[in-house]
Amino acid sequence: MTDARAQPLYDTYARADLRFERGEGVWLFTDSGIRYLDFAAGIAVNSLGYSHPHLVTALKTQADKLWHLSNIYEIPGQERLGQRLVDNTFADKVFFTNSGAEALECAIKTARRYHYVNGEHERFRIITFEGAFHGRTLATIAAGGQPKYLEGFGPKVEGFDQVPFGDVNALKAAIGPETAAILIEPVQGEGGVRPVPEEELRALRGLCDEHGLLLILDEVQTGMGRTGKLFAHEWSGIQPDIMAVAKGIGGGFPLGACLATAEAAKGMTAGVHGTTYGGNPLAMAVGNAVLDVILEEGFLERVQHVALIMKQGLASISDRYPEAISEVRGRGFLIGLKCRVPNTTMVQALRDEHLLTVGAGDNVVRLLPPLVATEADVREALARIEAAAERLSVTPRQKSA
Numbered sequence: 001m002t003d004a005r006a007q008p009l010y011d012t013y014a015r016a017d018l019r020f021e022r023g024e025g026v027w028l029f030t031d032s033g034i035r036y037l038d039f040a041a042g043i044a045v046n047s048l049g050y051s052h053p054h055l056v057t058a059l060k061t062q063a064d065k066l067w068h069l070s071n072i073y074e075i076p077g078q079e080r081l082g083q084r085l086v087d088n089t090f091a092d093k094v095f096f097t098n099s100g101a102e103a104l105e106c107a108i109k110t111a112r113r114y115h116y117v118n119g120e121h122e123r124f125r126i127i128t129f130e131g132a133f134h135g136r137t138l139a140t141i142a143a144g145g146q147p148k149y150l151e152g153f154g155p156k157v158e159g160f161d162q163v164p165f166g167d168v169n170a171l172k173a174a175i176g177p178e179t180a181a182i183l184i185e186p187v188q189g190e191g192g193v194r195p196v197p198e199e200e201l202r203a204l205r206g207l208c209d210e211h212g213l214l215l216i217l218d219e220v221q222t223g224m225g226r227t228g229k230l231f232a233h234e235w236s237g238i239q240p241d242i243m244a245v246a247k248g249i250g251g252g253f254p255l256g257a258c259l260a261t262a263e264a265a266k267g268m269t270a271g272v273h274g275t276t277y278g279g280n281p282l283a284m285a286v287g288n289a290v291l292d293v294i295l296e297e298g299f300l301e302r303v304q305h306v307a308l309i310m311k312q313g314l315a316s317i318s319d320r321y322p323e324a325i326s327e328v329r330g331r332g333f334l335i336g337l338k339c340r341v342p343n344t345t346m347v348q349a350l351r352d353e354h355l356l357t358v359g360a361g362d363n364v365v366r367l368l369p370p371l372v373a374t375e376a377d378v379r380e381a382l383a384r385i386e387a388a389a390e391r392l393s394v395t396p397r398q399k400s401a
């Protein structure tokens with residue numbers, strides 16, 4: 001039996017038996033020097049890959065000046081990043097956090113406060129969708145509604161009504177006098193890379209306008225260029241009232257943000273919300289540096305181009321190895337392979353090919369390469385995926401040329 005004293009860490013993670021020491025671009029290197037092609041990118045966090053020189057310089061330069069400053073003082077890096085986010089999105093206001101769950105907490109609080117200051121104190125309920133994932137705080141596990149994350153953590157936080165994914169009639173039926181907002185991921189990430197059709201997002205926007213609800217988008221995983229637009233909702237042409245962002249915005253430095261229109265944020269006045277670390281100078285230096293790169297002319301177009309090559313290559317592999325992969329879905333560099341074999345088997349088979357991916361719900365394997373992945377990187381990944389799919393297929397198939 002394992003001696004509990006020899007295991008200082010919580011047992012909350014089923015960790016792979018891999019120890020990485022350093023990273024470079026799309027590659028991770030183990031402590032024994034073996035390299036892995038990383039198409040998981042810290043689960044959509046390392047948006048610019050590893051050791052990106054612009055990010056490293058920004059962090060080092062800031063580290064020499066000032067690490068932390070309380071939010072009781074002005075923080076110029078926050079003003080700059082906040083203004084740049086405002087200039088490039090629907091939002092008028094930004095609140096910085098350290099993580100996605102905190103960005104969601106701020107989004108939920110913003111929506112409730114909006115109705116509160118409007119004098120509609122009874123409107124606090126938020127409609128969410130089956131299969132959603134919004135984080136692991138008490139409120140965000142209630143919002144996500146997944147029994148596996150709620151079990152054993154006491155009474156579920158009140159105020160979240162879940163409806164089946166894609167069922168607009170159930171959604172309409174769930175809207176009542178206490179409803180404050182609808183919260184949705186434009187593409188369910190952890191739920192299995194399930195995109196919300198563009199027309200459905202537009203229908204949600206319409207329902208919110210009709211019923212005086214706020215539309216909250218969780219773009220923690222889909223945002224910051226992941227789908228080939230700065231934010232995934234841009235594909236549908238709609239705008240949310242509130243949006244949670246994290247992961248890729250910090251390129252590996254813990255950073256999140258809640259964005260809102262001035263109207264939606266009008267209840268978030270001095271003293272009603274706060275954070276010690278959120279938006280600290282180190283995070284702001286890196287966040288601004290990430291944005292420098294993502295906003296460079298042609299960057300997102302290149303992501304779209306390379307991602308299309310990846311998706312076409314994957315579709316071809318799925319056609320040839322249907323016993324392993326039954327469907328390829330998603331957009332940009334947020335792609336799901338729905339597997340016929342257990343997704344854990346596929347993740348392991350890919351790891352054996354030294355390609356890192358990550359599982360998701362609905363028996364899906366997620367591919368989330370750094371946005372800087374090149375066509376050559378993608379072709380390298382496709383070769384490894386093909387090799388794994390072939391090994392996992394009983395019937396041998398014709399290989400690609």
Ligand SMILES: Cc1ncc(COP(=O)(O)O)c(C=O)c1O
Nearest residue numbers: 099100101133134135189220221
């Ligand atoms: C869509 C979505 N929302 C929220 C979160 C929570 O973010 P964090 O783990 O930074 O709290 C995640 C994390 O995987 C996510 O994918």
